[in-house]
Amino acid sequence: MLVISIQSQVVHGHVGNSAAVYPMQAEGVDVAAVPTTLLSNHPRYPTLRGRVLDAELVADLLLGVEERGLIERASVLLTGYLGSTANAKAIADFVERALRRNPNLIYLCDPVIGDDGKVYVADGILDVIRKRLVPAATFITPNQFELELLSGIAVKDASSLLAASAAIAAQGPRGVIATGCTLVETQAGQVETILCQDEKLSRFATGRLPIRPCGTGDLLSGLVAAGLAKGATIETAVRLAVDHVFTVLARTHQTGSDELCLVAPTG
Numbered sequence: 601m602l603v604i605s606i607q608s609q610v611v612h613g614h615v616g617n618s619a620a621v622y623p624m625q626a627e628g629v630d631v632a633a634v635p636t637t638l639l640s641n642h643p644r645y646p647t648l649r650g651r652v653l654d655a656e657l658v659a660d661l662l663l664g665v666e667e668r669g670l671i672e673r674a675s676v677l678l679t680g681y682l683g684s685t686a687n688a689k690a691i692a693d694f695v696e697r698a699l700r701r702n703p704n705l706i707y708l709c710d711p712v713i714g715d716d717g718k719v720y721v722a723d724g725i726l727d728v729i730r731k732r733l734v735p736a737a738t739f740i741t742p743n744q745f746e747l748e749l750l751s752g753i754a755v756k757d758a759s760s761l762l763a764a765s766a767a768i769a770a771q772g773p774r775g776v777i778a779t780g781c782t783l784v785e786t787q788a789g790q791v792e793t794i795l796c797q798d799e800k801l802s803r804f805a806t807g808r809l810p811i812r813p814c815g816t817g818d819l820l821s822g823l824v825a826a827g828l829a830k831g832a833t834i835e836t837a838v839r840l841a842v843d844h845v846f847t848v849l850a851r852t853h854q855t856g857s858d859e860l861c862l863v864a865p866t867g
Contacts, residue, residue, distance in 0.1 A: 601829045602630045602673045604665060604698075606691055607680035607710075607818065609635035611650070614860040615642045616681050619815035620822025622862060623844070627826040632670050634661050636683040636691070642814045655686035662694040671698045675829040677705055679733065680818055681712040685724030692732040699736060706828050709737035709773075710821040713746045715780075735772040739834060741821045743780040757784040758801060765796035777824065777838055779817055793820070793842045795835060802835050804842040809853045813860050820845050 603624055608616030617633045624631050636658060640649035665671065677698055682688040699705055711729045714720045730750060734740055740750075748755050751764035761783065765776040775797035786792050787805065795802040820841050827837025852861040 601628065601675060602632060602670065603676045603678055603822075603825045603829050604632045604634065604670060604674045605678045605680075605822065605825070606634045606636060606662075606682075606694075607678070608637040608639065608683065609633070610637075610639045610641055612641045612859075613814065614819070614862055615815035616818050619818040619860060619862070620678070620680075620825075623819060624822050624826040624829075627823070627830065629826045629829045632665055632674070634658070634665065636681060636687050644814060652683035652687065655684065655690045658683075658687050659690040659694075662690065665694075666697070666701075671701050671705070674698075674702065674705060676825045677707045678710070678821060678825045679708075680710045680821065682721070682725055682728075685722055685728065688725045688728035688733075692728050692736075695733060695736050706738045707736055708821060708825050708828065709733050709740045710817065711740055711742050711746050711750060712817075713742075713749060715743055715745055717745055719749070734768065737773045739775045739777060739824075740768065740773050741777045741779055741817065741824065743817060744778060744782070747776065747778050755781075755783070761794060762796060762799060762801065766799065769796075775834055777834075779820060793838060795838050797834065802838070804839055806842060806846040809849050811849065811853050813849070813852055813858065815860050816845060816849065819848065819860060819862075 610618045621631050621633050637652045638650045747764050751767040753764040755761045755764050768776050778794045781792040781794050789808055790805045791808045793804045823841035823844050824837045855861050
């Protein structure tokens, strides 16, 4: 059970691989973690150190993944924050090679583009995600805003979410896992993660807590990847991931931490 996870990495806090790797390992899944950034922390802090990695370095690391035979060993390939347009192109090249070399590989694409109506990546990254990564993906995990951006359809209710997911599925993916959804039908005080597959919806609602730590989507996609690597169906993988994420969020709220509290306090 191996997941290749290509995402950002930070020294402090839990986003990207720094949110996803330990929870996947705790689920008994081996992880080959490839960084796209090395940063001191996520950008919500007043200062930020480190940098996006050069595409040549990222491509070289991915070549090493190939040379060690990890593509053939892996069950799931996960991509998240790409960092730069050049990185996005190098990673898309790797994804395409990996899927050719291992046709059984599940590719889970977290199309990290933006949130709350705001795009926070370069146009070139969006173009690569839209034209190369989404069509190659087995499943994608956009938030509600990203789903709207990728499909061109405003998502307000179950009907429009189905239409947006169908537009994505027509490009290649078998299913869409829409995260952070607040639809017309969503009960007050709740937020939903919704699996759209075969023109059907599986809805997983949790209470909305008064916190918004960074990395929640990265944690969710990592846990879904772990579930798939262990042989779970996509519906089971999503359900268990949602439950786990809510447990982490409740712990984070209870402890008053600014960062995701991945490990339960002792004592």
